[in-house]
Amino acid sequence: xxAIDISGITKRFRTETALDDVSLHVxxxxxxxxxxxxxxxxxxxxxxxxxxxxxDSGTISIDNTDMTDVAPERRNVGMAFQNFALFPHMSAFxxxxxxxxxxxxxxxxxxxxxxDVARLxxxxxxxxxxxxxxxxxxxxxxxxxxxxxxxxxxxxxxxPLRNVDAKLRFEMRLEFExxxxxxxxxxxxxxxxxxxxxxxxxxxxVMDEGRFLQVGTPQxxxxxxxxxxxxxxxxxxxxxxxxxxxxRDDRGLFAVVxxxxxxLLETDDDIGDDCLIGVRPEMLTLKxxxxxxxLVEAVTPLNEKVxxxxxxxxxxxxxxxxxxxxxxxxxxxxxxxxxxxxxxxxFSASDGKRLATADSHP
Numbered sequence: 543x544x545a546i547d548i549s550g551i552t553k554r555f556r557t558e559t560a561l562d563d564v565s566l567h568v569x570x571x572x573x574x575x576x577x578x579x580x581x582x583x584x585x586x587x588x589x590x591x592x593x594x595x596x597x598d599s600g601t602i603s604i605d606n607t608d609m610t611d612v613a614p615e616r617r618n619v620g621m622a623f624q625n626f627a628l629f630p631h632m633s634a635f636x637x638x639x640x641x642x643x644x645x646x647x648x649x650x651x652x653x654x655x656x657x658d659v660a661r662l663x664x665x666x667x668x669x670x671x672x673x674x675x676x677x678x679x680x681x682x683x684x685x686x687x688x689x690x691x692x693x694x695x696x697x698x699x700x701x702p703l704r705n706v707d708a709k710l711r712f713e714m715r716l717e718f719e720x721x722x723x724x725x726x727x728x729x730x731x732x733x734x735x736x737x738x739x740x741x742x743x744x745x746x747x748v749m750d751e752g753r754f755l756q757v758g759t760p761q762x763x764x765x766x767x768x769x770x771x772x773x774x775x776x777x778x779x780x781x782x783x784x785x786x787x788x789x790r791d792d793r794g795l796f797a798v799v800x801x802x803x804x805x806l807l808e809t810d811d812d813i814g815d816d817c818l819i820g821v822r823p824e825m826l827t828l829k830x831x832x833x834x835x836x837l838v839e840a841v842t843p844l845n846e847k848v849x850x851x852x853x854x855x856x857x858x859x860x861x862x863x864x865x866x867x868x869x870x871x872x873x874x875x876x877x878x879x880x881x882x883x884x885x886x887x888x889f890s891a892s893d894g895k896r897l898a899t900a901d902s903h904p
Contacts, residue, residue, distance in 0.1 A: 544605045544618075544695040544728050545570045546591065551600035553586055553752075560586045562752040563600070573722050573729040574757075575743030577736060577775060583752040584732040585624055588698045591730070592621045604696065615644075620694035620727075622686040622702045628673040634660075634684045635669040641692040659687045662717065664710065678705040690725070697722075697729040703738070718742055736776045740764065748772050770894040773820055773887065779849055779861045782821045785891065788813045800854025801835045805883045809897050813888065817897070820887035823849065823863035827880045834876035836860070841870050852877060 546568040553561040561583045568574050576584050589595035591602050593614035602609045609617055620641070628637050635656055636643075642652045660666040663683040673681060682705040689697060703711045715738055722729055722742065733739050739746045740760040747757045748771075756768040767773035773781045786797035788806065795806040799819050828850065836852040839859070848870045850862045862879065864870060871877050888897045 546696065546728055546730070547601075547603040547606075548587070548591070549601045549603070551587065551590060551597045551602070553583075553590065553595070553597050559752050561590075561597070564752065564754060565600075566747060566754065566757065568728055568730065570728055571726050572744050573731060573742060574745050574747055575731045575733060575739035576747045576749055577733055577739040578749035579734065582749040584749055585700055587749075588621065588700050588730060588732060591696075592619050592698055593617050617696075618694055619696045619698060620689035620692060621698040622682075622689040622700055624700040624704065624732075626673070626681045626685045628681060628684060628688075630673050632672070633669065634665065634671050634673070634676065634680070637673070637684055638669075638687045638691050641688060641694075645692065655691050656687070659691045662721065663687050663714070679707060679710070682706060690721070693725055693727070695727055697725070697727045697731075699729065699731045701732050701734065704734075715741055736778075740776070748775060766896065767887065768896055770818065770820070770889050770896075773889075773896075777822050777824075779823045779863060781887075782823060782826075782860045783889075784819050784858055784860075786817055786819045787815060788817055788888075800856055800858035800860065802854065802879055804881065804886055806886055806888060807883050809888065813897060814891070816891040818889040818891055818894070820889055821860070821881055821885065823861040825881050825885035826860065826862045828852075828862055828864065828871060828877045829880065830871050830875060831878045832876055834878040836877050836879060838871045838873050838875045838877060840873060852879070 548564060548566040551561050551564045564587060578584055586595060590597050593612065638656045639652045642655055660669055663686060665680055665683045668676060668680055676684065682702060686702045703714055706714060719742060731742055743760060745757060746760050746763045748755045748763065750771060756763060756772050763772065764776050784799045786799050788795060788797050795808055797804050797806060797819055804819055836854055838850060839853050840851040842849045843866060846866055847863050848866050850870055851859060852862060853859050889895065890897060
């Protein structure tokens with residue numbers, strides 16, 4: 543296993559800055575999931591680590607060895623490219639086998655290695671096909687198999703399940719947990735799917751416009767997002783956000799949103815006159831009340847959960863998510879909401895950063 547140290551990496555393409563002074567330490571055997579929208583800089587970072595792209599400044603070190611002038615084939619890195627990068631004149635079998643063949647492995651070992659990884663990725667039936675005869679999903683899995691087959695100490699996986707259908711994506715996500723644990727490789731896993739990032743990453747690195755907004759455990763990212771931009775990327779439905787003016791009375795710090803009092807934890811930061819209150823839909827609970835502050839506007843069943851849209855007297859709207867087995871109020875009914883203070887996030891109205899509180903979610 544090998545540790546990766548990314549230090550001050552900057553990469554520009556003409557007038558566009560793809561990476562802006564990016565730094566990250568990935569411990570030996572750790573999986574870090576990098577999440578962000580298209581164009582955030584995720585793929586460029588992986589390509590620089592692999593050596594197929596040069597940085598304008600900064601260094602990439604593997605096991606404390608500077609890789610700046612080391613050729614890609616000597617970095618001992620396995621990478622699954624987002625654009626597949628398969629050899630068109632070679633069958634799927636030969637594409638997958640190429641890292642083993644380059645290392646001079648015996649034919650029996652190559653046969654066994656390719657068969658095992660192809661079976662895992664459910665492409666053993668297309669091993670004799672050439673890339674032009676493969677679907678995008680099959681090409682993606684062939685590229686992934688090629689990255690995995692030689693069990694490299696470092697894996698760079700660029701959204702490897704992006705072109706896989708939903709059912710297989712779910713199944714493979716479960717398999718990936720076992721696979722990464724079994725391989726023991728140090729892994730950077732790029733994705734745009736927050737569920738994937740939280741399921742597979744020991745830590746999650748949230749990237750936007752060539753910078754890391756926050757790096758932390760999945761729990762830290764979800765319950766203690768550094769900013770509104772981070773909070774919005776996690777959760778379905780997305781987090782409720784409402785402008786509010788914090789106040790204080792004999793019961794403590796609070797804010798009023800849509801006619802409802804939100805008790806807030808004491809903060810170490812100066813909230814100021816304005817803030818944004820953030821509450822994830824699953825943290826809110828509903829209680830039917832004929833005199834309730836909120837009116838149920840819509841109820842949407844989503845398999846394992848039911849999402850309810852409620853409106854306050856000032857026309858402010860909030861989403862509430864509940865398990866599907868719980869009874870849900872129907873449109874036209876009045877309800878009240880409740881939420882624990884430690885489940886309320888407070889963000890600065892000026893820069894969107896989360897304000898530190900005296901307590902935090904476990």
